[in-house]
Amino acid sequence: MKTANDKKATVLSSRYLEHKPWLTVREDKIQLANGVIIPEYFVLEYPDWVNVLAITKDKKFLLVRQYRHGTGTTNYELCGGCVDKEDASPLVAAQRELLEETGFGKGTWRFNLKMSANPSTSNNWTYNFIAEGVEQVGKQHLDGGEDISFELLSLDEIKTLLKNNEIIQSVHACALWKYLAENHLL
Amino acid sequence: MKTANDKKATVLSSRYLEHKPWLTVREDKIQLANGVIIPEYFVLEYPDWVNVLAITKDKKFLLVRQYRHGTGTTNYELCGGCVDKEDASPLVAAQRELLEETGFGKGTWRFNLKMSANPSTSNNWTYNFIAEGVEQVGKQHLDGGEDISFELLSLDEIKTLLKNNEIIQSVHACALWKYLAENHLL
Numbered sequence: 001m002k003t004a005n006d007k008k009a010t011v012l013s014s015r016y017l018e019h020k021p022w023l024t025v026r027e028d029k030i031q032l033a034n035g036v037i038i039p040e041y042f043v044l045e046y047p048d049w050v051n052v053l054a055i056t057k058d059k060k061f062l063l064v065r066q067y068r069h070g071t072g073t074t075n076y077e078l079c080g081g082c083v084d085k086e087d088a089s090p091l092v093a094a095q096r097e098l099l100e101e102t103g104f105g106k107g108t109w110r111f112n113l114k115m116s117a118n119p120s121t122s123n124n125w126t127y128n129f130i131a132e133g134v135e136q137v138g139k140q141h142l143d144g145g146e147d148i149s150f151e152l153l154s155l156d157e158i159k160t161l162l163k164n165n166e167i168i169q170s171v172h173a174c175a176l177w178k179y180l181a182e183n184h185l186l
Numbered sequence: 187m188k189t190a191n192d193k194k195a196t197v198l199s200s201r202y203l204e205h206k207p208w209l210t211v212r213e214d215k216i217q218l219a220n221g222v223i224i225p226e227y228f229v230l231e232y233p234d235w236v237n238v239l240a241i242t243k244d245k246k247f248l249l250v251r252q253y254r255h256g257t258g259t260t261n262y263e264l265c266g267g268c269v270d271k272e273d274a275s276p277l278v279a280a281q282r283e284l285l286e287e288t289g290f291g292k293g294t295w296r297f298n299l300k301m302s303a304n305p306s307t308s309n310n311w312t313y314n315f316i317a318e319g320v321e322q323v324g325k326q327h328l329d330g331g332e333d334i335s336f337e338l339l340s341l342d343e344i345k346t347l348l349k350n351n352e353i354i355q356s357v358h359a360c361a362l363w364k365y366l367a368e369n370h371l372l
Contacts, residue, residue, distance in 0.1 A: 007253035007260045007333050017204065023211065023228040025204070030255055034333040042209040043256050044230070044307075067193035068305035069216055070229050074193045075305065115356040117303045119254035119261065121230075126356070147193050147220040162364075170301040170312070174360035178348075181367035 007033045017042070026123075046124040050094040051080025053112065053175050054104060054131045060152035062134065064101055067147060071168070076161055078128070078172040079150070090127035098131065100141045102150040107134035113178065115171050128175040155185065193219045203228070212309075232310040236280040237266025239298065239361050240290060240317045246338035248320060250287055253333060257354070262347055264314070264358040265336070276313035284317065286327050288336045293320035299364065301357050314361040341371065 009030040018025040024045040031037050054062040067074045079101045080094065087093035091109060099105050113128040142148060153161070158176060167173045180186050195216040204211040210231040217223050240248040253260045265287045266280065273279035277295060285291050299314040328334060339347070344362060353359045366372050 005253075005258075005260045007251065007335075008258070009253055009255055017209075018211070020226070020228075022226070023203075025209065025211070028255065032331070032333045033253065036330055036333070038331050040206070040208070041255050042206075065193065067191075067195055067219065068302075069195055069214065069227050070308045071302050071305040071311070072191075072194070072309075073305060074191045113359075114351055114354070115359060116254075116257050116354050117356055118308075119257040119259060119355055122256045122304075123258075125257070144222055145218070145224050147218045147222070149193075165300055168300070168302050169305055170303055170356040170360050173299075173301060174356050174363055177360055177363040177367050181363050181372050184370070184372065186367050186370065 009033065009038075012037070042121070044122045046082075046122060048083040048090060048093075048124050049080060049117075049126040049171075050083055050090045050097060050129070051078040051126065051172060051175070052094045052098050052109075052129045052131050053078055053179060054098055054102075054107070054134045056104075056152060057133050057135060060154060061158050062098075062102060062104055062150060063153055063158075064148050064150045073168070075168050076151075076153075076166060077169050078175065080126075080172075083127075091129060094127065094129045094131075098134070099138060101146075101148050103136050103138040103140050104134045105137040107131045113171075113175055115174065117171055126171045128171065130175075130179070159186070195219065195224075198223070228307065230308045232268075232308060234269040234276060234279075234310050235266060235303075235312040235357075236269055236276045236283060236315070237264040237312065237358060237361070238280045238284050238295075238315045238317050239264055239365060240284055240288075240293070240320045242290075242338060243319045243321060246340060247344050248284075248288060248290055248336060249339055249344075250334050250336045259354070261354050262337075262339075262352060263355050264361065266312075266358075269313075277315060280313065280315045280317075284320070285324060287332075287334050289322050289324040289326050290320045291323040293317045299357075299361055301360065303357055312357045314357065316361075316365065345372070 267283040
């Protein structure tokens with residue numbers, strides 16, 4: 001097995017095509033390790049993202065429902081969002097997002113996964129945390145552009161959603177499948 | 187549990203900002219179900235993607251290594267690519283990609299997962315297949331812009347990579363964690 005970045009490309013030039021609040025596109029001219037030059041390689045720049053596999057004291061899984069306009073679908077998801085500049089760490093961002101979107105907090109938190117939704121097109125990372133023993137400590141506080149509801153689901157309901165391919169966000173599904181695998185829950 | 191698309195937004199207007207071979211950006215003005223209008227919602231349009239969890243007759247996992255310029259990293263990945271217009275189905279595309287990138291074919295194939303790398307920003311789907319009993323049937327045939335090597339890894343090596351967070355592509359890691367969970371391999 002290899003672990004080094006053995007095929008790293010060289011950036012020959014770089015410019016921004018778009019630099020809007022929700023759309024930053026960089027166009028790089030790169031040379032691959034094998035010598036091939038790709039004149040227009042587009043990279044989407046985003047802040048890092050976070051999400052949390054939150055479980056209550058009575059073993060319910062806290063999921064949110066949100067319409068996603070890329071796929072045009074409303075699905076069950078883990079609670080999550082962007083790491084803001086004010087957030088001291090991804091963990092703090094995840095705790096803030098959980099509190100804002102659901103009013104839940106406290107519990108015991110641990111890092112679970114650092115992933116890329118798309119390492120080919122996107123420059124950011126998504127951090128997943130597991131929070132066990134969370135409880136309702138306040139009310140939901142949504143931004144104007146958010147329409148999010150939340151539900152507490154049983155382990156059996158989570159398994160049904162996963163088996164029916166209804167948790168379609170790959171980062172979220174990955175965290176849940178990993179949890180089932182590591183805890184021998186299938 | 188709900189399954190309906192209960193928060194679907196309405197598209198009020200739509201135009202393309204970019205329409206290049208590897209970058210198509212649509213700008214929609216949408217109205218959420220709660221009435222809020224988002225004047226600039228950017229959707230990245232892509233063809234569907236496919237990848238395959240390929241396992242040889244002697245239970246080795248066939249992984250590829252490829253530099254990904256978004257994250258600037260070279261990682262182990264499942265073999266995969268885009269569904270071309272000429273591909274009769276996602277399955278056919280996955281079989282074509284496996285043959286092109288590794289020279290492996292045959293085996294018993296089945297659908298495993300349909301996921302979105304990012305349902306918020308992207309309009310496409312990624313299909314994952316499991317192919318068991320694949321064997322080398324030809325040589326690798328790469329496009330000019332591809333620099334891909336492949337390796338056969340043991341189950342223990344796969345588990346080590348997953349536990350060390352070295353398979354960072356969320357769709358790929360999800361398929362592997364699901365495989366470990368369903369086959370009770372942890």
